[in-house]
Each structure stands twice: as structure tokens, then as C-alpha cells.
Amino acid sequence: xxxxxxxxxxxxxxxxxxxxxxxxxxxxxxxxxxxxxxxxxxxxxxxxxxxxxxxxxxxxxxxxxxxxxxxxxxxxxxxxxxxxxxxxxxxxxxxxxxxxxxxxxxxxxxxxxxxxxxxxxxxxxxxxxxxxxxxxxxxxxxxxxxxxxxxxxxxxxxxxxxxxxxxxxxxxxxxxxxxxxxxxxxxxxxxxxxxxxxxxxxxxxxxxxxxxxxxxxxxxxxxxxxxxxxxxxxxxxxxxxxxxxxxxxxxxxxxxxxxxxxxxxxxxxxxxxxxxxxxxxxxxxxxxxxxxxxxxxxxxxxxxxxxxxxxxxxxxxxxxxxxxxxxxxxxxxxxxxxxxxxxxxxxxxxxxxxxxxxxxxxxxxxxxxxxxxxxxxxxxxxxxxxxxxxxxxxxxxxxxxxxxxxxxxxxxxxxxxxxxxxxxxxxxxxxxxxxxxxxxxxxxxxxxxxxxxxxxxxxx
Numbered sequence: 001x002x003x004x005x006x007x008x009x010x011x012x013x014x015x016x017x018x019x020x021x022x023x024x025x026x027x028x029x030x031x032x033x034x035x036x037x038x039x040x041x042x043x044x045x046x047x048x049x050x051x052x053x054x055x056x057x058x059x060x061x062x063x064x065x066x067x068x069x070x071x072x073x074x075x076x077x078x079x080x081x082x083x084x085x086x087x088x089x090x091x092x093x094x095x096x097x098x099x100x101x102x103x104x105x106x107x108x109x110x111x112x113x114x115x116x117x118x119x120x121x122x123x124x125x126x127x128x129x130x131x132x133x134x135x136x137x138x139x140x141x142x143x144x145x146x147x148x149x150x151x152x153x154x155x156x157x158x159x160x161x162x163x164x165x166x167x168x169x170x171x172x173x174x175x176x177x178x179x180x181x182x183x184x185x186x187x188x189x190x191x192x193x194x195x196x197x198x199x200x201x202x203x204x205x206x207x208x209x210x211x212x213x214x215x216x217x218x219x220x221x222x223x224x225x226x227x228x229x230x231x232x233x234x235x236x237x238x239x240x241x242x243x244x245x246x247x248x249x250x251x252x253x254x255x256x257x258x259x260x261x262x263x264x265x266x267x268x269x270x271x272x273x274x275x276x277x278x279x280x281x282x283x284x285x286x287x288x289x290x291x292x293x294x295x296x297x298x299x300x301x302x303x304x305x306x307x308x309x310x311x312x313x314x315x316x317x318x319x320x321x322x323x324x325x326x327x328x329x330x331x332x333x334x335x336x337x338x339x340x341x342x343x344x345x346x347x348x349x350x351x352x353x354x355x356x357x358x359x360x361x362x363x364x365x366x367x368x369x370x371x372x373x374x375x376x377x378x379x380x381x382x383x384x385x386x387x388x389x390x391x392x393x394x395x396x397x398x399x400x401x402x403x404x405x406x407x408x409x410x411x412x413x414x415x416x417x418x419x420x421x422x423x424x425x426x427x428x429x430x431x432x433x434x435x436x437x438x439x440x441x442x443x444x445x446x447x448x449x450x451x452x453x454x455x456x457x458x459x460x
Contacts, residue, residue: 011129015138018122020180021085022142023149025115028092028173029054030153030308033282034301035166037290042166045101051411054283055404056105060112061119062400063212067205069120069393070252074198077121077128082184084117089177095170116400120393127380127388133323136377140319143373147311147365154282154308158301201252204245208252211237216401219408223416253390263382264391266456267327267375268398273449274335274371275402277342277442280410281307281364284435285345285357292350292428306358310365315373322374331378332453334370337363339446345439349432371453378456406442413437 032039032053040050072080091110098104123142130138160168215234221227245251258265282304289300322330341364344356376395383391413434418427 011138014125014129015141017180017183018081018126019142019145020176020183021081021118021122022145023152024173024176024180025088025118025149026146027149027153027156027176028111028169029057030149030282030304031157031160031169031172033286034154034157034297034304035161035169036283036286038161038166038297039104043098043101043104048411048415049101051283051407051414052101052105053108055407055411056108057112057115058400058404058407059213059216060109061116062216062397062404063209064113064116065120065393065397065400066208066253066390068117069124069390069396070205071200072117072121072124072393073388073390074196074200076196077125078184080117081121081125082181084114084121085177085181085184086114087111088114088118089174089181090114092170092173092177096167098167116396119396119399122392123376123380123395124388124392127392128385132381135381136319136321136323136327136373137316138319139376139380140316140322140373143315143319143369143376144312147308147315147369149308152305154286154301154304155298156301158296158298161297199250201245201248201250204241204248204252207237207241207244211241212397212401216404216408219405219412222408222412253394257383257391257394261382263378263456266452267331267378267382268394270331270335270371270449270453270456271375271379271395272398272402273445273452274338274368274375275399276405276409277402277445277449278338278364278368279403279406280438281342281345281442283407284410284438287431288348288435289357292432293352293354303354303357304361306361307365307368310362311369311372314366314369318370319373319377322377327374327378328453328456330374331371332450334367334372334374335446335450335453337367338371339367339443339450341365341367342439342443342446346436346443348435348439350428375453409441410434410438 036050036053039045039053045053068080068084088111091107091114094110095104095107098107123139126138126142127135156172157169160166160172211234214230214237218227218230218232218234221230242255245253245255258268285304286300289295289303290297295303318330318334341360341362344360344363348357379395380388380391414431417430417434
């Protein structure tokens with residue numbers, strides 16, 4: 001077993017490297033949201049296919065997070081983290097050469113594979129590096145970097161798209177990725193493999209990946225009957241996966257973590273609900289601001305930066321607060337504020353003022369800051385060191401699946417209200433109807449998430 005890094009002087013270097021990676025991937029995602037209209041015009045992509053530019057990454061990542069988390073626990077989290085950064089950076093480079101929607105979506109799948117390696121190992125590495133009394137603080141700083149990426153993405157992505165084209169958004173990620181890779185080789189010391197020597201559950205990993213693929217793809221086919229069939233098949237696959245894992249000697253996902261650990265189970269459920277209700281906000285508002293409000297990509301990016309800036313400012317504070325106050329209380333308040341921000345968006349129309357939108361984004365950002373790092377602290381502090389990789393990957397899976405469901409609902413509403421067409425002025429009223437309906441559903445989800453967050457029980 002590798003010596004825990006909290007016994008060496010390298011934990012702040014670990015924080016720096018994982019924080020750089022934590023900045024990079026959300027920066028990419030939020031940049032793309034602003035670039036979507038330009039991508040759709042250049043590659044002749046209708047609204048539903050355009051949604052797959054974001055969805056392809058999420059689907060590939062969600063399928064592989066838990067298997068890669070288990071591999072990281074067994075073979076070393078640094079190894080998985082490094083390989084993931086190389087794959088992600090290479091995918092960004094190839095994306096700049098895309099000349100069709102199929103090629104661009106394929107490169108997003110490659111980025112999703114790399115991203116799953118990074119997120120399944122990054123939080124686990126950070127948790128291994130810091131003792132429990134400092135964990136919330138470190139996770140808060142890491143979460144702030146994620147939100148800094150989200151903050152910089154809309155602004156820089158809008159500028160790049162407007163002046164250099166959407167391909168420059170992908171190209172900018174290449175030098176950033178190289179910097180992270182270089183930092184790993186230059187400053188990273190040691191590795192973490194607390195489950196070294198244990199077997200890897202190949203059958204369980206295949207069942208898990210196929211189950212998620214079938215189920216999530218089914219959501220993109222709704223309201224058609226084929227979508228219902230795929231979702232039902234995915235539900236059956238989930239039952240088979242759980243049955244197998246309960247009997248496996250070395251399961252890829254310890255089902256007992258959900259059955260016997262209320263804090264772990266309910267914290268993951270709260271994360272799933274929160275991301276299901278919030279991820280598509282940037283996607284929907286980007287389209288609304290540029291189509292319904294007539295803003296340029298740059299100006300839309302400036303408006304969208306409000307929420308992640310607030311998140312970045314307050315996440316370290318929320319993380320430190322969760323070291324002293326029950327995480328469920330801090331996170332539940334955050335979930336409530338998030339619901340309030342989403343509710344404000346249900347009143348959007350073509351004459352809504354930009355100041356109103358920014359105010360709603362500020363409330364949303366503050367709520368998410370109070371929720372995210374305390375919830376992550378609760379999940380990672382509820383398991384033993386040997387399960388950090390799987391716990392990190394499970395939480396990341398809840399995040400990715402939640403993001404998929406959030407985007408799936410948005411694409412479903414587009415398909416119902418507009419059909420599979422490129423967005424043009426005659427479709428703007430139907431776009432606004434889709435946005436209204438989505439925010440009503442997201443608000444109701446977040447209200448339910450408050451109860452899931454409170455139900456996790458006390459940690460101290």
C-alpha cells in the first residue's frame with residue numbers, strides 16, 4: 001500500500017495540480033455552450049443534434065467513471081489521472097479539425113473518456129492528500145477552481161468565438177492541458193493505490209457501462225416508443241448489475257455503500273438531483289440570450305459569467321464551513337437557494353431585463369456554492385481510504401448522469417416544441433416555451449432535493 005501523502009510535505013502541490021485540472025474541463029464545457037449557435041451554423045446542425053455536442057461528452061464520461069475509479073484504487077490514481085489528461089488534451093486538438101457534426105461529436109466522446117479518468121481519480125487524490133480536519137477547505141478550493149473555469153468559459157469562449165471562430169475554443173484547451181500534464185510529471189510525487197492487489201470486476205464494469213449507455217440514450221429518443229424500450233432495458237440492466245455486484249468478491253461498485261451508509265447514499269442522491277436541475281441552465285440561457293434577446297456570443301458570455309463567479313468566490317468559504325458545521329445543513333440551504341434562482345427563470349420572456357437575469361444567476365450561483373463542496377465533503381468523509389476512488393467516481397457519476405438528464409430534458413422539450421430543425425426566427429416563441437417548461441421542472445426537482453439533502457443524517 002502506498003504511503004498516504006498527508007504524511008509527506010506534498011499535499012499542497014497535489015491541490016495545485018488537481019485544481020488546474022478542475023479548472024480546465026468545466027472551462028471547456030461552459031465555453032462550448034456559448035459557441036453552440038456558431039457551431040450549429042457552421043456544421044448545419046439542428047437543435048437536437050446540437051445538444052449532442054454537450055451530451056456526447058457526458059454520456060462517455062458517465063459510462064466509465066465508476067470502472068476507472070475502481071482501476072485507480074487498484075493500480076494507482078496518479079496513473080489514471082495522467083493518462084486521462086493526455087487523452088483529453090489530444091481530443092481537444094483533434095476537435096479543432098472537425099469538418100462534420102459526426103466528427104465533432106466523436107471527439108467529444110474521446111474527451112469524455114479522458115474526463116472520466118480525471119474526475120474519477122482527481123477528487124480521490126485530493127481526499128487522500130488531506131486529513132479530515134482540512135478536507136473541506138481543500139475541496140472548497142478545488143470546487144472554486146471548477147467555478148473559475150465555468151466563469152472564464154462563457155467570457156473567453158464568447159470572445160474567441162466572435163473573433164476567431166468556434167474552433168479556437170477547443171484549441172485553447174491544448175496548451176492548458178499540456179501545462180497540467182507537465183505539472184504532474186514535474187511536481188507530482190508518489191501514487192495512491194489503497195486497493196492494490198485486489199481483482200478488477202470486468203463483468204460488473206461492462207454491465208455498468210452498458211446499462212448507463214442504454215438508459216441514457218433512451219432519454220434522448222423520447223417521446224418515441226423506442227426511447228421507452230431503451231429506458232426499460234436500461235432499468236433491467238440496472239437490476240442485473242446490482243444482483244451481480246452483491247455477489248461479486250471484488251465488486252466494481254460496493255452496493256453496501258448505498259445500503260448501509262445513509263450519508264453516502266443520500267449525499268449522492270442530492271448531487272444527482274442538483275445537477276439534473278442545474279446543468280442545462282447555461283445551455284438554455286445561451287440560446288435564449290442569443291436568439292430571443294439578440295445578444296452576441298461575447299455579450300451572452302458576459303451575462304452567463306455571473307453565476308460561476310459567485311460560485312468561485314463562496315465555494316472555499318462553504319467548504320471550510322462544512323468542516324465545522326454539519327454538511328447536510330449547509331448543503332440543504334444551498335439547495336433551497338438554487339431552487340429560488342431556478343424559479344426566477346420561469347418568468348423569462350422576450351422583454352426580461354438583463355439585470356433580472358443576472359440577479360437570478362447570482363442567487364443560483366450562491367446556492368450552488370453552498371451545496372457543492374459541503375456535499376462532496378460529506379461523500380468523501382463517509383467512506384474508508386481504500387474506497388476513495390470508487391466514492392469519487394460514484395459522486396462524479398451522479399454529476400454526469402444528472403447533467404445528462406438535465407440536457408436530455410432540454411432536448412426532449414426542443415423535439416416536442418420545435419422538431420428537429422435549425423433554430424430560426426419563426427421558432428423563437430417555441431424556444432421560449434421550451435425554456436419555460438424546463439425551468440419549471442428543474443425548480444420542482446430542486447425542491448425535492450432539499451428533502452434528500454436533509455435526509456442524509458448527521459456526520460458528527
